[in-house]
Amino acid sequence: xxxxxxxxxxxxxxxxxxxxxxxxxxxxxxxxxxxxxxxxxxxxxxxxxxxxxxxxxxxxxxxxxxxxxxxxxxxxxxxxxxxxxxxxxxxxxxxxxxxxxxxxxxxxxxxxxxxxxxxxxxxxxxxxxxxxxxxxxxxxxxxxxxxxxxxxxxxxxxxxxxxxxxxxxxxxxxxxxxxxxxxxxxxxxxxxxxxxxxxxxxxxxxxxxxxxxxxxxxxxxxxxxxxxxxxxxxxxxxxxxxxxxxxxxxxxxxxxxxxxxxxxxxxxxxxxxxxxxxxxxxxxxxxxxxxxxxxxxxxxxxxxxxxxxxxxxxxxxxxxxxxxxxxxxxxxxxxxxxxxxxxxxxxxxxxxxxxxxxxxxxxxxxxxxxx
Numbered sequence: 242x243x244x245x246x247x248x249x250x251x252x253x254x255x256x257x258x259x260x261x262x263x264x265x266x267x268x269x270x271x272x273x274x275x276x277x278x279x280x281x282x283x284x285x286x287x288x289x290x291x292x293x294x295x296x297x298x299x300x301x302x303x304x305x306x307x308x309x310x311x312x313x314x315x316x317x318x319x320x321x322x323x324x325x326x327x328x329x330x331x332x333x334x335x336x337x338x339x340x341x342x343x344x345x346x347x348x349x350x351x352x353x354x355x356x357x358x359x360x361x362x363x364x365x366x367x368x369x370x371x372x373x374x375x376x377x378x379x380x381x382x383x384x385x386x387x388x389x390x391x392x393x394x395x396x397x398x399x400x401x402x403x404x405x406x407x408x409x410x411x412x413x414x415x416x417x418x419x420x421x422x423x424x425x426x427x428x429x430x431x432x433x434x435x436x437x438x439x440x441x442x443x444x445x446x447x448x449x450x451x452x453x454x455x456x457x458x459x460x461x462x463x464x465x466x467x468x469x470x471x472x473x474x475x476x477x478x479x480x481x482x483x484x485x486x487x488x489x490x491x492x493x494x495x496x497x498x499x500x501x502x503x504x505x506x507x508x509x510x511x512x513x514x515x516x517x518x519x520x521x522x523x524x525x526x527x528x529x530x531x532x533x534x535x536x537x538x539x540x541x542x543x544x545x546x547x548x549x550x551x552x553x554x555x556x557x558x559x560x561x562x563x564x565x566x567x568x569x570x571x572x573x574x575x576x577x578x579x580x581x582x583x584x585x586x587x588x589x590x591x592x593x594x595x596x597x598x599x600x601x602x603x604x605x606x607x608x609x610x611x612x
């Protein structure tokens with residue numbers, strides 16, 4: 242690709258694909274650049290299913306984003322005719338008085354969302370909890386299919402006129418008097434405004450963020466559903482506190498069965514290009530122990546896949562609109578819980594690029610909070 246675009250989006254995972262789609266459908270002159278094909282399994286926007294929650298235990302600052310994202314997930318289903326988002330609910334469980342369940346209830350009350358508590362809630366017959374655990378069920382939640390979502394956003398963007406360059410890594414961004422020059426392998430393109438949604442590669446393009454970001458390797462696992470009793474009609478998505486961390490999962494939607502992952506772990510990685518992408522026995526031990534105790538109806542592990550979290554210092558998002566440069570926006574540091582917000586963040590990026598008023602106040606996520 243060569244020439245000039247009004248707006249360039251660098252990185253076409255969930256955030257970039259959503260922004261590209263919103264911009265193209267608004268009639269913008271926009272081009273998107275992706276170092277691999279998209280969707281792909283080398284970043285953070287893959288894994289068959291990702292939880293979508295609104296009663297957000299991570300803090301009330303997320304609630305407007307969560308509400309708007311849920312609206313846009315439903316609209317994506319309606320617009321594509323696909324079940325990209327499945328609202329099967331989310332089942333939470335933790336020891337009595339634990340922060341997880343208390344914060345979910347508090348967030349639900351703040352947002353006016355329904356939740357149910359007690360033992361007689363969906364998933365209680367499939368998910369086994371130790372004595373003394375509290376359960377909370379959020380019905381207006383569920384999971385989205387990341388690969389399908391990205392493919393849908395990119396299809397919409399192309400149909401609306403966006404230019405998309407796959408297998409085209411941007412090596413450098415240089416400021417010019419009238420915008421930016423993006424250095425590609427064997428060429429360059431120009432743009433008036435730039436949106437950087439490059440995930441773990443953000444520090445390569447936006448050097449001031451390099452010291453603010455770190456990578457953590459994570460492994461997702463799937464367990465067989467031999468009786469066919471753990472699909473979305475009978476098993477909600479879930480988040481459980483166990484073994485010193487949060488385990489999350491989604492019902493079986495394919496032949497590999499139920500997906501389970503551990504949110505908290507400590508497997509630092511210096512750069513995505515150095516990530517160990519081969520799961521080993523040590524990656525299976527804890528999650529297998531959890532699966533056997535919490536979901537005893539499952540069969541053996543069927544497969545594992547590696548991804549990574551790009552962490553910010555406080556584990557809140559970095560949504561930077563014009564802070565590094567008046568014509569540059571950067572989304573980074575999503576810290577393993579950003580995917581569900583991709584529709585609303587993409588919408589906000591498009592509004593910024595088009596000089597429109599953003600519907601949601603995102604100042605709490607500005608880079609400036611770090612001083």
